[in-house]
Amino acid sequence: xxxxxxxxxxxxxxxxxxxxxxxxxxxxxxxxxxxxxxxxxxxxxxxxxxxxxxxxxxxxxxxxxxxxxxxxxxxxxxxxxxxxxxxxxxxxxxxxxxxxxxxxxxxxxxxxxxxxxxxxxxxxxxxxxxxxxxxxxxxxxxxxxxxxxxxxxxxxxxxxxxxxxxxxxxxxxxxxxxxxxxxxxxxxxxxxxxxxxxxxxxxxxxxxxxxxxxxxxxxxxxxxxxxxxxxxxxxxxxxxxxxxxxxxxxxxxxxxxxxxxxxxxxxxxxxxxxxxxxxxxxxxxxxxxx
Amino acid sequence: xxxxxxxxxxxxxxxxxxxxxxxxxxxxxxxxxxxxxxxxxxxxxxxxxxxxxxxxxxxxxxxxxxxxxxxxxxxxxxxxxxxxxxxxxxxxxxxxxxxxxxxxxxxxxxxxxxxxxxxxxxxxxxxxxxxxxxxxxxxxxxxxxxxxxxxxxxxxxxxxxxxxxxxxxxxxxxxxxxxxxxxxxxxxxxxxxxxxxxxxxxxxxxxxxxxxxxxxxxxxxxxxxxxxxxxxxxxxxxxxxxxxxxxxxxxxxxxxxxxxxxxxxxxxxxxxxxxxxxxxxxxxxxxxxxxxxxxxxxxxxxxxxxxxxxxxxxxxxxxxxxxxxxxxxxxxxxxxxxxxxxx
Amino acid sequence: xxxxxxxxxxxxxxxxxxxxxxxxxxxxxxxxxxxxxxxxxxxxxxxxxxxxxxxxxxxxxxxxxxxxxxxxxxxxxxxxxxxxxxxxxxxxxxxxxxxxxxxxxxxxxxxxxxxxxxxxxxxxxxxxxxxxxxxxxxxxxxxxxxxxxxxxxxxxxxxxxxxxxxxxxxxxxxxxxxxxxxxxxxxxxxxxxxxxxxxxxxxxxxxxxxxxxxxxxxxxxxxxxxxxxxxxxxxxxxxxxxxxxxxxxxxxxxxxxxxxxxxxxxxxxxxxxxxxxxxxxxxxxxxxxxxxxxxxxxxxxxxxxxxxxxxxxxxx
Numbered sequence: 001x002x003x004x005x006x007x008x009x010x011x012x013x014x015x016x017x018x019x020x021x022x023x024x025x026x027x028x029x030x031x032x033x034x035x036x037x038x039x040x041x042x043x044x045x046x047x048x049x050x051x052x053x054x055x056x057x058x059x060x061x062x063x064x065x066x067x068x069x070x071x072x073x074x075x076x077x078x079x080x081x082x083x084x085x086x087x088x089x090x091x092x093x094x095x096x097x098x099x100x101x102x103x104x105x106x107x108x109x110x111x112x113x114x115x116x117x118x119x120x121x122x123x124x125x126x127x128x129x130x131x132x133x134x135x136x137x138x139x140x141x142x143x144x145x146x147x148x149x150x151x152x153x154x155x156x157x158x159x160x161x162x163x164x165x166x167x168x169x170x171x172x173x174x175x176x177x178x179x180x181x182x183x184x185x186x187x188x189x190x191x192x193x194x195x196x197x198x199x200x201x202x203x204x205x206x207x208x209x210x211x212x213x214x215x216x217x218x219x220x221x222x223x224x225x226x227x228x229x230x231x232x233x234x235x236x237x238x239x240x241x242x243x244x245x246x247x248x249x250x251x252x253x254x255x256x257x258x259x260x261x262x263x264x265x266x267x268x269x270x271x272x273x274x275x276x277x278x279x280x281x282x283x284x285x286x287x288x289x290x
Numbered sequence: 291x292x293x294x295x296x297x298x299x300x301x302x303x304x305x306x307x308x309x310x311x312x313x314x315x316x317x318x319x320x321x322x323x324x325x326x327x328x329x330x331x332x333x334x335x336x337x338x339x340x341x342x343x344x345x346x347x348x349x350x351x352x353x354x355x356x357x358x359x360x361x362x363x364x365x366x367x368x369x370x371x372x373x374x375x376x377x378x379x380x381x382x383x384x385x386x387x388x389x390x391x392x393x394x395x396x397x398x399x400x401x402x403x404x405x406x407x408x409x410x411x412x413x414x415x416x417x418x419x420x421x422x423x424x425x426x427x428x429x430x431x432x433x434x435x436x437x438x439x440x441x442x443x444x445x446x447x448x449x450x451x452x453x454x455x456x457x458x459x460x461x462x463x464x465x466x467x468x469x470x471x472x473x474x475x476x477x478x479x480x481x482x483x484x485x486x487x488x489x490x491x492x493x494x495x496x497x498x499x500x501x502x503x504x505x506x507x508x509x510x511x512x513x514x515x516x517x518x519x520x521x522x523x524x525x526x527x528x529x530x531x532x533x534x535x536x537x538x539x540x541x542x543x544x545x546x547x548x549x550x551x552x553x554x555x556x557x558x559x560x561x562x563x564x565x566x567x568x569x570x571x572x573x574x575x576x577x578x579x580x581x582x583x584x585x586x587x588x589x590x591x592x593x594x595x596x597x598x599x600x601x602x603x604x605x606x607x608x609x610x611x612x613x614x615x616x617x618x619x620x621x622x623x624x625x626x627x628x629x630x631x632x633x
Numbered sequence: 634x635x636x637x638x639x640x641x642x643x644x645x646x647x648x649x650x651x652x653x654x655x656x657x658x659x660x661x662x663x664x665x666x667x668x669x670x671x672x673x674x675x676x677x678x679x680x681x682x683x684x685x686x687x688x689x690x691x692x693x694x695x696x697x698x699x700x701x702x703x704x705x706x707x708x709x710x711x712x713x714x715x716x717x718x719x720x721x722x723x724x725x726x727x728x729x730x731x732x733x734x735x736x737x738x739x740x741x742x743x744x745x746x747x748x749x750x751x752x753x754x755x756x757x758x759x760x761x762x763x764x765x766x767x768x769x770x771x772x773x774x775x776x777x778x779x780x781x782x783x784x785x786x787x788x789x790x791x792x793x794x795x796x797x798x799x800x801x802x803x804x805x806x807x808x809x810x811x812x813x814x815x816x817x818x819x820x821x822x823x824x825x826x827x828x829x830x831x832x833x834x835x836x837x838x839x840x841x842x843x844x845x846x847x848x849x850x851x852x853x854x855x856x857x858x859x860x861x862x863x864x865x866x867x868x869x870x871x872x873x874x875x876x877x878x879x880x881x882x883x884x885x886x887x888x889x890x891x892x893x894x895x896x897x898x899x900x901x902x903x904x905x906x907x908x909x910x911x912x913x914x915x916x917x918x919x920x921x922x923x924x925x926x927x928x929x930x931x932x933x934x935x936x937x938x939x940x941x942x943x944x945x946x947x948x949x
Contacts, residue, residue, distance in 0.1 A: 126645075133649040133925055134656075135883035138917060145905035145913040146660045222777040222822075226887045229779045230902045242779075249783060249891070257787045264780035271775040359849055391851030403842040406861055408868070408939055417860075418850040453940045466846075473850070 023284035027276055034273035041088035049082035053239050062256040074259040075248050076237075084266055087239035091267070094155050094234070095220035101159035103213050106166025111201065113167070114174035115193050125171075128164040136161035136223050144232035151224075154233045158223055162216060169212055173205045207285035215278030218271045225267050241267050306376075308509050309335040309358065309477055314370035316350075316357055324367055325581035327353050329533045331370070332608075337476065340503060340510040342520025342541065344556070345530035346577035351513045352399075354530070355479045358511070359396050360387065374477070392422055395470035399482040401462035405454045412450030415469045422473070437468040440505075441498050460491035464498065471502060478503065478510040485514070496523055517556050521545060529553045532589035533580025539614035547625070549616035551594050554628035588618070596624055635936055642932045646925045653921045654707070657914050658700050712915035717907050722915040725900070730919070732896035733885050735808065739816035740823075740885075741878045748824040749870060752831020753863065756839070766828065773825035778884050782818040782891035789814060815892040819884060823877040830873040834866040841865070868939050875931030882923050 024032070041048070051069070060077030071080035113124040136158045143157035144150075177183070178201065186196050202209075227233035228242030236243050244263035252260060316328040328350045335341050345351045356362050358372055360379065372379040374390065382390050398404040405414055415438075416430035425433075435446035441464040443449055454462060463483060470478060480499060484492040500523045503510050514520050520527045521541040529537040529552060537550040548554040555573045575593040583589035587602040594601070598620065606619045618624070678686070694702070706712065712722035755766040776784075838844065839862050847857045886898025893899075897916050904912035936942045 126648075129645060130649045130652045133646075133653050133921055133928075135880055135920075135924060137883040137886065138920055141886070141901055141905050142657065142660055142913065142917055145908060145910060146663050149906070218775065222775075226777055226779055226884075230887060230890055232902065232905055245779060245783060252783055252787050257783070260783050261787070264783060267777065268772070268775050268780060271777070272772055275775055276771060361845055361849055388851040388853065391849060396846075396849045398842065398846060400842070404846045406843040406847070406865065407941060408865055409860075417847070418852060421852050421856060455941050469850075 019287070020284050023287060024277070024280045028280040031273035031277040031280075034269060035277065038088060038092055038270045038273075041085055042092035043089070045085035045088040049079075049085045051079035051082040053078055053082040053086035054237065056237075062251050062254070062259075064256070064258060071262050072256075072258045074244065075251055080244075080259045080262050083239045083244060084241070084262060087241050087244060087263070088266075090151065090234050090238060091221065091225065091241040092270075094151055094224045095217045098155050098158045098162065098220040098224065099213050099216045101156070102162035102166050102216070103209065105159065106163045107170055107202075107209065109163070110167045110170035110174055111197050114171050114178055114201075115197060117175075124167075128167050131160065131164040134161055137226060140223070140227045141230070141232060144227075149232045149235060151234045154224060154227045158220060158227075162220070166212060166216070170205060170209065173208050174201055177201050177204050207281065211278055211281035211285045213278075214274055214281055218274035218278065221267060221271050221274070305336060307334040308337045308339075308375060309333075309511075310371075310373045311354070311358065312371045312373075314354070314357060314368070314372065316353060316362065316369075317367040318363060319365040320581075325579075327533055327580050328357065329580050331530075331533070331535055333528055333535065333538070335477065335509045335511065337509055338503075338507045339526070340512060340524040342524035342527040343511055343513045343530060344515065344517050344520050344527055346515055348532075348577050348579035348582075349530040350533040350580055351530050352481050353533075355396065355481050355511060355513055359391070359394055359479055361396070388422060392418065392473045393475050394477045394479065395473065395475035396479040396481065397463075397467055397470050397483045400486045401459060401466045402454065402486075404466065405462060407454050409453075410450065411452055411454065411457070411465055414454075415450065415465065415472060418469075418473050433472060434468070437471055438465070440471075440502060441465075441468045442494070443468070460487050460495070463487060463491075463495060467495070467498065467502070471506065474506075476509060478508045479513070480510060481513045482515070484519070492519075499523065517544070517553070518560065529556070532578045532583035534589060534617060535608065535615070536590065536617040537615060543612075543614070547612070548628050549611055549614050549621050549625065550590075550618045551596050551624065551628060552590050555593075555595070596620060596628075638936050638942065639933060642929060646929050650922060650925050653925075654704060654918055655700065657917045657921070658703050660910070660914065662696070707915075707918060712918070713911035715904075715909050715912045717904070717909045717912075722912050725912065726897060726915055726919060729895055729897050729900055732894055733882075733889070733898055736812055736815055736819065736888065736894065736896060737878075737881045737885050739809075739812050740819040740881055743816060743820040744824045744827055744877060744881075745874055747820075748827030749831050749874065751824075752828040752870070753835055755828070756832040756835025756866075757858065757862075763832070766832065770825035770828050774822050774829065776822050777887075778819050778822065779887045779891050781821045782815070782888055785814045785818050786891070812894075815888045815894060818891070819881060819888045823881065827870070827874050827877055831866070831870045834869045835862060838862045838866045868935065871931065871934050871938060875927065875934070879924050879927040879931070882920055882927070 021029075046053070055078065057073075057077035060073045061075055063073045063077070065072045069079050069081065071084070074080050074083060109124055109128065113121040139161045140154045140157040143153040147153045183196060183200065186200065224233055225240075225242030225245070228240050229246045231246060234240040234243050236247055241263040245260045248256075248259040248263070251257060311331060311333050314328055314331040315326065317324040317326050319325075331350070331354055333341065333343075333354075343351045343354060353362075357368060358379070360382070362368065368380060374394065377390070379390065405411075412431060412434065415434040416425075416427065419425045419430040419433065420427060431450060434450060438446035438449060443461065443464055449457070449461075449465070457465065463486075467483070478499075483499065484495045487495060496519065499510070499512075502508070503523075510524070512520055512524050517527070517529075521544055524541050527539060527541045527544050528535050529539075529550065531552050537544075537548065537553050539547075539549060539553075544553065545557050548557060552573075555571075559571050559573060561567070561570060573593055578589065580589075584591070586605065588594070588597075588606050591597045591601045600619060606617050608615045608617050609619075609621055611621050612625070703713075710723050712726070714720070715722055715725055718725065751766060751770075755763045844857060844861050847861050848854070883898075885896060886902055888894070889896040889899035890902055897919065901913060901916040901920075904910075904916070
């Protein structure tokens with residue numbers, strides 16, 4: 001009897017997919033491709049690496065680009081290209097974990113606040129307001145000081161810092177959705193809050209969730225890389241793009257910028273891809289709501 | 291092309307026309323291609339005369355008003371001629387265009403969207419006077435308070451200091467009307483000024499507009515989808531469908547003696563409070579925009595109850611008849627029978 | 634109206650600050666091991682030092698009392714002692730705070746002037762300038778401060794030798810020279826975001842109905858743009874500019890490390906690595922307070938710009 005939005009007629013669904021592709025545009029497709037490549041590198045990069053990414057060979061320290069090693073060697077004589085490929089895993093895994101955790105937490109809080117409204121909403125909103133006072137990096141530094149440096153401490157700190165941003169956006173959307181007449185109709189029919197949220201509100205704000213998540217992965221990548229750059233995140237010698245900049249920064253004034261620049265470029269490329277895709281998805285999400 | 295002069299339908303002459311629209315065709319870029327929203331629209335307004343412009347959504351009535359006020363979106367292609375007081379409106383620019391705008395005032399449909407929410411009412415009302423007429427602020431405020439009184443807002447001084455969100459929709463619309471009158475215009479374009487308001491406020495607003503028009507001797511183009519509303523305060527009514535004028539008639543005779551099947555259907559579709567019917571009359575199909583309507587034939591043919599083969603072969607011209615105009619080739623023979631027939 | 638709104642924001646932000654201070658303080662207890670171990674950073678201390686620490690931090694008192702003591706001390710300017718340098722934390726902070734403040738201010742000026750300026754120009758003039766702005770900002774927005782830092786170091790300091798690479802410099806003008814590259818690195822990505830949002834806001838305002846009304850009343854285009862388009866666009870622009878400047882406070886740490894500037898951020902990171910907890914707490918408190926103050930100023934500006942807010946809405 002009740003048809004959630006995802007159960008639309010097949011023609012409507014096809015129409016939606018076409019509309020999404022149109023909203024994303026060619027640039028969005030390119031971004032998606034870049035992201036997919038990065039994910040493949042994250043999953044299987046180590047296998048594709050032409051050389052051993054971990055074995056130092058100080059005699060090759062900072063040697064420039066050569067025939068078989070297009071990107072040269074880093075400060076410890078390791079092949080940069082291999083290290084980039086191997087580093088993709090921790091560089092991508094961290095942000096994805098951060099986004100998963102903050103989206104899960106933020107969405108849950110937003111839904112509860114939007115559904116219950118009243119006192120629950122005020123309490124949750126006030127707690128979130130307080131969390132807003134902590135910039136992500138600060139929280140990560142604090143966590144590193146207390147728990148010791150490492151990827152997980154940083155990731156958890158960042159997710160905590162991101163949660164209020166997610167919750168705020170989703171709470172607004174959920175509130176708007178909740179005030180639509182069909183929700184009241186369902187309530188009158190006796191559907192429970194959880195069921196309505198699950199089958200109706202969530203699918204309708206899903207485009208917004210996806211768009212938000214995509215953009216946030218970009219931010220998380222930047223923040224995590226910054227923390228690793230500060231020496232408080234992923235610890236060397238684990239390969240990681242942020243760490244590579246940290247390790248190879250000394251080479252720049254000495255005239256060997258390639259390793260640090262290569263790692264920086266990887267970060268920028270993937271972050272741009274996430275940002276562009278996220279932005280387009282946002283436009284699509286808003287168009288769908290209208 | 292019109293076969294009859296648009297002046298037909300006037301029962302008295304008031305002098306040379308103030309506003310003259312001839313063969314206005316407007317195309318707007320929609321999704322990359324130019325689509326027609328107005329087709330060969332012609333009308334005339336004498337000074338002090340009120341003309342109602344009636345049609346459903348997509349008929350082009352708002353677009354007509356915007357074309358007259360040079361408010362079309364960028365990229366619009368305009369053919370035809372609009373003259374105001376003998377001047378070609380389309381050729382105006384710069385200071386002349388601004389002077390023109392002072393003489394033609396527009397009242398919009400949704401007051402809340404059309405008033406800047408972060409500026410005070412006083413600022414909104416007096417801005418045109420202070421900028422274009424170089425009036426000192428106090429005098430402008432004084433005038434604003436006077437006009438506010440005329441639209442029924444008594445504590446004008448306090449209202450001028452308030453922000454738009456502090457006023458109700460009805461009040462804001464009165465402010466909009468008052469603001470339009472401040473610059474002393476000669477023509478008022480009212481684009482569905484009461485649609486966004488509740489019925490009681492609607493009748494108050496219409497009464498205000500009517501009184502003010504007579505007091506100031508304004509010409510008015512009153513745009514609405516409500517045939518009866520237009521007939522109530524306008525001397526003549528023009529009916530639009532699919533971007534074209536399909537009928538022009540004096541309002542008194544429009545309801546009882548319509549000259550076009552669409553007008554008759556519109557009038558018949560309105561529920562009569564004095565009667566009980568088994569089923570509400572609706573016009574089959576849906577209203578079309580100019581670019582959706584078939585071009586080689588009468589635009590209303592697909593929905594018309596009196597359609598014949600001849601209607602489908604050529605687009606009908608405007609025919610003069612009984613002091614009015616009609617874009618129906620069967621107008622003569624259908625006269626008198628249109629009200630009885632219906633959906 | 635405005636006053637009441639401000640007071641409400643002030644109270645909320647004060648509460649945030651209070652709870653934040655609590656979290657910062659409680660970090661001492663979250664650390665694995667005893668607070669003593671956390672304070673000493675895992676170093677072994679002679680018994681005399683241990684007694685000093687116990688007395689100074691009231692480690693034998695109950696938790697709420699300790700918190701209250703710490704808070705009271707903080708309000709009076711006493712933030713504890715650095716284990717590493719054995720000096721008062723407040724003095725250590727004071728000597729470094731102007732570096733960070735100067736850097737953030739320099740970057741903020743760049744963001745506000747260049748970012749908003751670029752956004753306005755691009756928003757008002759569709760065409761080549763607009764498209765190129767869009768492309769540039771899309772890329773720039775994704776360049777994290779530390780990547781921008783190394784790129785700038787490479788380009789200007791090493792290759793072109795226009796600007797010095799590292800350090801603070803001496804004297805005001807020299808300081809400005811030394812701070813230019815770091816400020817630019819800090820500002821790049823935020824500048825791009827502000828420019829994009831400004832452009833979008835200006836575009837959106839241009840299409841609004843009330844702008845049509847103003848034009849229909851014969852008001853000159855220039856005036857319409859100033860008093861209606863830009864004035865209204867200022868609302869979302871202030872929000873994003875404020876949020877971005879606030880975020881600079883934490884981001885400055887990264888740039889300070891990259892350029893070897895002697896600021897609070899760099900010191901915070903070093904202390905975190907050294908596990909000098911008292912310093913970490915002290916600096917965190919200062920940074921969070923600064924963040925809260927900036928947000929308060931943004932809220933104030935927002936309420937001034939948008940009269941609907943003071944009437945009962947929330948700033949965000």
